[in-house]
Amino acid sequence: MRGADTVAELVRRQWGDHRIGLRDEHHALTHHQVAAGAAARAALLVDLMPPVPGGEPHLGILLDNTPEYPLWLGAAALAGAAVAGINPTRRGAELARDIRHTACRVLVTQRAHLPLLDGLPLPGVRLLVTDTEAYEELLAPYGNARPGDAQLGPVRPESRFLLSFTSGSTGAPKAALCSQGRLAAAGSSLTTHFSVGPDDVHYICMPMFHGNAVIADWAPALAAGAGVALRARFSASRFLADVRRFDATYFTYVGRAVQYLLATPPTPEDRAHRLRLGFGTEAGAVDAARFRERFGVPLVEGYGSSEGGASIQRTPDTPTGAVGRAAPGDDLVVMDAETGRECEPARFSPTGVLLNASEAVGELVNRGRSTFEGYWRNPEAEAARLRSGWYWTGDLFYRDADGFLYFAGRTDDRLRVDSENLAAAMIEHILARWDRAAGVAVYAIPDPVAGDQVMAAIALRPGEVFDAAEFGAFLAAQGDLSTKMPPRFVRVMEELPLTATNKIARAVLRAAGFRSPDPTWWRPGPDTAYEPLTPTAITTLLATYSHHHRSPSYR
Structure with missing residues (x-):
């Protein structure tokens, strides 16, 4: 068409x-x-x-x-x-x-x-x-x-x-x-990229007030003359029943929706459907592999903001963990926002550890053409996006020597631990391998003296309990977990707080810090085992923060 x-x-x-x-x-x-x-x-x-x-x-x-x-x-x-x-x-x-x-x-x-x-x-x-x-x-x-x-x-x-x-x-x-024009072009592009045709049915379960559902689901269906099936609000328990009822072939996801689907009880009918593709962001390589193994459906991770300032396309040769390369017409580079210089290419150890995170991780910038059309009545925000004539995405990435781009989180999800820059998403992807975890969020809390400490919130799978010794052994076995990445604090939750678009509400977690209503574990020293964070330990920690005139949480 x-x-x-x-x-x-x-x-x-x-x-x-x-x-x-x-x-x-x-x-x-x-x-x-x-x-x-x-x-x-x-x-x-x-x-x-x-x-x-x-x-x-x-x-x-x-x-x-x-x-x-x-x-x-x-x-x-x-x-x-x-x-x-x-x-x-x-x-x-x-x-x-x-x-x-x-x-x-x-x-x-x-x-x-x-x-x-x-x-x-x-x-x-x-x-x-x-x-x-x-x-x-x-x-x-x-x-x-x-x-x-x-x-x-x-x-x-x-x-x-x-x-x-x-x-x-x-x-x-x-x-x-x-x-x-931009929405029609986006729909047409996705239709071509995913071979969407009139016989497809797009299942829209993400909220339509969010750009993902309209741009990546409704628009390509409209462009291809495909059918649309709606779920009033996302429901993990009803997902497969809907997919079968509507004969759905395509869906989009954002944030932790995939983890909720994986947390549903397996059934012999998990592959009894026509679904052929899921397209979205933030599923993570581990959960994407689990999803394909269980449901027989590949998940394609993409990158493209509602603003339209930059996009990345996945190609068949994209390495595991990478999002892809710059879309045609985009000149994407990873920049150090402080120096204004391009970051170094990523270097990896034989086990996949990113060896130069401080030098390789930076903000993704589009130096080429951009379809960004601005913000409604917000010139300050537009100016922040369009600096030096380039589009600054606000997202952290690193790029390997072959030009493949790897997502490392939002700029406000960067952590600085012992003068080393870390990205929350990189640590989350590793912690998500723990088979007891249904969901993981990593975020910064202030160090008592300077910089940040790593804290993780973990939602366990139904029926699981947090075993500190097992978790510590799991961390020690991860070859790509650098010495600065293991969380000092671990908050164990029934479920992670989410925004309306199924993204982790990190501001809520950061504000609570280690003073949360949920069971929290910590390592008193870098080489010690995890132990419960007791009221006595909290009192001692707060005194240390007070002594250095630091707050124990980011608000």
Whole structure:
């Protein structure tokens, strides 16, 4: 299928296609019905957004993954409006800030989320509650609309389409801009890369307010004329049942979703499905191998931010642990942000230990063309991204002599231990090999004197207990675990705290430090065994921090 210049064109192509195009537990719509539903909502939207001075053609969507979500995405594309995906885990003033910051004139939501909006100051925002009779009555007069009948203005490739909030660990989320042309091109590129066709079914279980679900799942399905199946919210226990029910062939994941799937009890039907591919980030090589062995499905790790500033493509010769090489047109380098110089190529020992982490790990920078289109009303954030005319990703990588890039975490996940720079993701990938662990998070806590100490939070598999001696022996057996990497503190949890997009909420862990409500183990000295962190030991540690005028946690 030839490419399209806009998302609106892709929506129009669904007209007249009577194959099933959109499903969830309760609904099944043909591609034609999806296009018709989008056209009706576009016509309504045009009437709800008459031109006014200073009024932006923006609508917010505060929904679970219901059919209304892609229908309103299609409506916005046809009408020439832009969508701000609103995160339902935000609360109070923060939630109101997100809606007001993105200048939403219409907010589409559902009854389950109305308590979140109760009492919030949202002047000038028209509320549409989808699962109500009033909504159906409001939409009914537009039932005969056709794609292209109603537009707020010309729809072009450069037309603003998405305002995707980034999930930064500090400060208010930034709304990254994405045009219709960029999203259509991204969908087409993934369609080609993964050979997506009309007979595929994309299972969307990641939240659609996040760029991953829209850019990497919905857009390629739309570009290929493939079907879409929805799960309102991610559920590990229902994943395989959904995959079978919907005949799904493709899904995307973010963060720790793969670990939750692996933690479900194995069954003889684990491979009884049509699923052929999972595409996402942060699964880790160990969990990816376990997933393929159990479910027979390869996971392809990719890299590409919602901002569109840099992307990495995996090739068949990509080494284990690497993400891939720079995508065509990108000139990606690993830079030392402090010196402004390119980092050294990574050097490895025969057992795979990165020998020069301090010199090799740096920030990934795109010195070539960039599809970054900016942040909505945030020039300071744009300036931080575009320094010296280059795009700085905010992510840590290292690159080997052959040009393959390895993810090493976010810049704020860097640790400095005894004057050596470490990356949390590198340590996590090693600790994830421990067969008792269902999930691992590594983060920095302040050293009492200077720099950082390594702390790990470990969620155990069901029925497992933390055996300190066994864990210590496991660490000693890892040939690629350098002497600075073993965690001094280990917090044992039932489950790791996550953001709404299944990423680890590291800020929560860092703020607690070693003073947590969960059982915590530590090594009093570098060569000692792990032992329980007792109240007496905590008191002694706090006195040491106080003596050196240091805080025991990062907040």
